[in-house]
Amino acid sequence: MITRLAIALSWTAAIGVALFLLAPLLVIAAASFSPTPVFDLPIEGASLRWYTRIGRLDGFWPSLFLSLQIALLSTVISLVCGTLAAIAITRGKLPAAGIFATALVSPLMMPGLVLGIALLQYFRAIGFTMTWSALLVAHLVVTLPYVARTMIAGLARFDFTLVEAARTLGCTYPGGIVRVMVPALAPSFLIAGLFSFLASFDNYPVSIFLADVRTKTLPIRMLQYIEEAPDPTLAALSTLILAGTIVLLFASDRMVGLHRMAGTSD
Amino acid sequence: MSQAVLALPVSQPAIDRERLTAFGFALPSFLILSLVFVLPLALLLGVSVIGPEGPTLANYRRLFGTAYYLGVIWNSLRLGLLTTILTLAVSYPAAFALVRARGGVRSLLLATLFLPLAASVIVKAFAWTILLRSDGVVNQALMALGIIEDPIRMIFTETALIVGSVNIFLPFMILPIYAVVAQLDARLSEAAATLGASPLVAFARVIVPLTLPGVIAGVALVFSLSVSAYVVPTLLIGERYPTLATTIAKAYLLAREPGFGAAAGVVLLAIAIFVVALSTQLGREPASR
Numbered sequence: 001m002i003t004r005l006a007i008a009l010s011w012t013a014a015i016g017v018a019l020f021l022l023a024p025l026l027v028i029a030a031a032s033f034s035p036t037p038v039f040d041l042p043i044e045g046a047s048l049r050w051y052t053r054i055g056r057l058d059g060f061w062p063s064l065f066l067s068l069q070i071a072l073l074s075t076v077i078s079l080v081c082g083t084l085a086a087i088a089i090t091r092g093k094l095p096a097a098g099i100f101a102t103a104l105v106s107p108l109m110m111p112g113l114v115l116g117i118a119l120l121q122y123f124r125a126i127g128f129t130m131t132w133s134a135l136l137v138a139h140l141v142v143t144l145p146y147v148a149r150t151m152i153a154g155l156a157r158f159d160f161t162l163v164e165a166a167r168t169l170g171c172t173y174p175g176g177i178v179r180v181m182v183p184a185l186a187p188s189f190l191i192a193g194l195f196s197f198l199a200s201f202d203n204y205p206v207s208i209f210l211a212d213v214r215t216k217t218l219p220i221r222m223l224q225y226i227e228e229a230p231d232p233t234l235a236a237l238s239t240l241i242l243a244g245t246i247v248l249l250f251a252s253d254r255m256v257g258l259h260r261m262a263g264t265s266d
Numbered sequence: 267m268s269q270a271v272l273a274l275p276v277s278q279p280a281i282d283r284e285r286l287t288a289f290g291f292a293l294p295s296f297l298i299l300s301l302v303f304v305l306p307l308a309l310l311l312g313v314s315v316i317g318p319e320g321p322t323l324a325n326y327r328r329l330f331g332t333a334y335y336l337g338v339i340w341n342s343l344r345l346g347l348l349t350t351i352l353t354l355a356v357s358y359p360a361a362f363a364l365v366r367a368r369g370g371v372r373s374l375l376l377a378t379l380f381l382p383l384a385a386s387v388i389v390k391a392f393a394w395t396i397l398l399r400s401d402g403v404v405n406q407a408l409m410a411l412g413i414i415e416d417p418i419r420m421i422f423t424e425t426a427l428i429v430g431s432v433n434i435f436l437p438f439m440i441l442p443i444y445a446v447v448a449q450l451d452a453r454l455s456e457a458a459a460t461l462g463a464s465p466l467v468a469f470a471r472v473i474v475p476l477t478l479p480g481v482i483a484g485v486a487l488v489f490s491l492s493v494s495a496y497v498v499p500t501l502l503i504g505e506r507y508p509t510l511a512t513t514i515a516k517a518y519l520l521a522r523e524p525g526f527g528a529a530a531g532v533v534l535l536a537i538a539i540f541v542v543a544l545s546t547q548l549g550r551e552p553a554s555r
């Protein structure tokens with residue numbers, strides 16, 4: 001009896017959570033097709049007029065390209081550095097490997113806003129004034145922990161004797177890494193890359209302190225649009241980004257399975 | 267004896283080379299971490315205690331000595347606590363259903379967790395402003411159902427703030443709990459039942475302790491994220507609920523008081539470090555017992 005009640009309760013919670021989490025996303029999608037500037041219920045008709053306006057938003061294209069550049073570059077650099085560090089940590093030849101691993105993941109739990117102001121002070125103090133480079137370097141600290149966490153977990157399960165075997169068969173050490181380890185860890189790379197790209201692409205609290213008038217990332221622009229003129233154009237833009245994410249998630253589910261992503265995100 | 271003497275010079279360089287490789291591999295990340303994370307945070311600490319006339323604690327005195335700023339600190343903690351408690355209350359039971367679900371249902375439920383995680387915080391907060399405003403969806407639905415006659419003011423209230431915050435940080439609570447619940451052996455509760463334990467006792471003495479690491483991880487993550495949230499309070503409640511995060515942003519972007527902003531940042535950082543340290547300690551304890 002109690003068991004059945006508990007099962008019913010857990011299902012109610014799960015379905016409630018699913019609906020509650022989807023609610024804002026559905027509202028954004030519905031609002032983006034609204035024929036009127038004010039989103040009303042019941043919805044009367046649908047219109048694509050807001051989608052045609054996205055490109056005309058003030059400063060939209062430069063911000064989109066900037067965010068894509070920073071997110072892609074910081075993800076690639078983090079994947080290389082983070083994976084190398086994870087190899088050093090998991091192979092156990094590094095003194096204080098545990099402390100180093102904790103330190104690498106620690107920026108995840110630190111308030112982004114504090115990192116933002118700290119970097120602002122620091123870059124000013126050392127005279128580092130190139131906004132684009134400052135954003136990229138700052139985003140490395142945002143993305144590296146995601147890569148480090150996922151790759152340490154992935155490498156802990158990887159059998160390094162496989163690389164040794166490849167070397168015995170005539171492969172060089174870097175060759176063994178690239179041709180044996182990288183394919184075997186493809187799911188971990190995919191998850192690490194996905195999380196780190198999204199973390200950078202969505203980052204607001206670090207970027208806001210480093211951006212200048214001409215160099216603004218997409219999240220900064222979006223908050224600015226909301227505060228200035230919250231019309232459905234923004235909902236249309238959000239829906240497009242969301243649709244892109246669904247495609248990414250669907251592709252990852254096909255390749256590695258979402259339940260594995262849930263497991264390693266611990 | 268002679269063997270040991272012979273073996274030594276051969277193996278020594280090999281170990282050194284592996285060590286050297288390990289150092290080389292760790293170096294890029296170490297440089298990023300120390301130059302772009304540790305050093306800036308150390309400088310922030312410095313800025314917060316150095317005034318125009320040398321070392322000073324004036325910034326901290328202003329933070330902890332004024333009723334207004336004590337209220338600001340409490341607002342941050344309150345937002346973190348309420349969000350953590352509410353997300354935990356729904357995540358814990360939901361994680362069990364998630365583990366029991368199979369096939370398509372499980373994929374669907376997991377997708378509802380990942381999709382909002384991948385959507386920008388700004389987008390979700392914007393959605394809640396649409397949902398909760400006076401002529402918004404929630405008010406219209408409540409009026410259509412006859413539950414209320416006139417629209418209730420929801421946006422820019424604490425309710426809106428908490429609803430939005432719970433919505434945004436919920437996946438960070440469920441996922442770590444789901445990860446530990448998924449590893450539970452279903453036979454454990456059966457074993458407890460065979461040994462005469464009632465379901466409630468089995469739950470309290472077997473399931474809860476085993477899932478505690480996931481709960482601790484989720485609580486630490488959600489608390490440290492929500493206590494320092496910036497976008498959520500800015501869009502859903504605004505000036506009426508100043509938090510440490512909004513105070514920091516204001517000190518830097520509007521008031522140009524870096525020293526004071528740095529002090530508020532150090533306090534927020536201290537809260538986060540305290541939570542992380544506490545959770546690491548608590549997470550370690552059951553294993554050593």
